[in-house]
Amino acid sequence: MVFRFLFTLFEPMKNDIIPIIDLFAGPGGLGEGFSALKRNNDPPVFKICLSIEKEPEAHKTLELRSFFRQFSAKTVPAEYYMHLRGEISRTQLFKKYPHEAELASQEAWRATLGETSSEEVDARIEKSLCGKKTWVLIGGPPCQAYSVIGRSRRLTLREAARLQAPPFMDALNSRTI
Numbered sequence: 001m002v003f004r005f006l007f008t009l010f011e012p013m014k015n016d017i018i019p020i021i022d023l024f025a026g027p028g029g030l031g032e033g034f035s036a037l038k039r040n041n042d043p044p045v046f047k048i049c050l051s052i053e054k055e056p057e058a059h060k061t062l063e064l065r066s067f068f069r070q071f072s073a074k075t076v077p078a079e080y081y082m083h084l085r086g087e088i089s090r091t092q093l094f095k096k097y098p099h100e101a102e103l104a105s106q107e108a109w110r111a112t113l114g115e116t117s118s119e120e121v122d123a124r125i126e127k128s129l130c131g132k133k134t135w136v137l138i139g140g141p142p143c144q145a146y147s148v149i150g151r152s153r154r155l156t157l158r159e160a161a162r163l164q165a166p167p168f169m170d171a172l173n174s175r176t177i
Contacts, residue, residue: 017047019132021125023113023139025051027061030138035069046136050128052121054112060090066104067094 022031034046048066053059068080083093094101109124129135 017043018045019049019129019135020046021128021135021137022048022051023137024141025053025058025062025108026055026140027053027058028065028108030140031062032065034136034138048107049130049135050125051108052111052113052124053108054110056110059108059110062108063104064090066107067097067100070097070100070103 020031020034022028025031028048028051031048031051035044035048037045039045048069051062051066053062064083068076071077071080077097079088079093079096082088083090094104106128111121111124113121
């Protein structure tokens with residue numbers, strides 16, 4: 001149902017790939033769903049331009065999946081699967097495909113929203129969008145164990161909203177659809 005709505009919403013852009021900025025990305029499941037969406041045999045509807053995650057292990061997964069998406073389904077190198085089986089290291093894989101590794105590194109950014117300056121986040125978003133004005137902002141729900149809201153049920157709604165929204169969100173509001 002959600003994807004049907006998105007198809008309708010972005011129908012005027014059906015020949016363009018729509019950029020996605022993925023916040024609180026975790027290992028990237030939500031972004032994977034968006035990036036896999038296609039109309040028939042057309043190119044993907046969406047392309048992840050930037051995923052932001054603070055947890056080191058989740059970030060590693062994000063970066064590896066971004067590396068995978070740099071190839072078409074028919075051109076994914078055998079070394080990728082060798083790495084998954086533990087036959088070669090991540091360093092060896094990325095060294096063999098430096099261009100794709102660099103693109104993956106640019107897409108999957110390890111940063112902590114709310115601690116990283118709003119200016120730096122804004123600059124990374126702007127750079128990743130490559131001048132596109134229409135884009136989609138997605139984000140994973142907070143993990144209950146790490147959520148400030150989950151730990152304290154005594155906050156007012158205003159206090160909860162202030163804790164949940166990083167400062168840079170004000171700047172994004174004027175540019176999102």
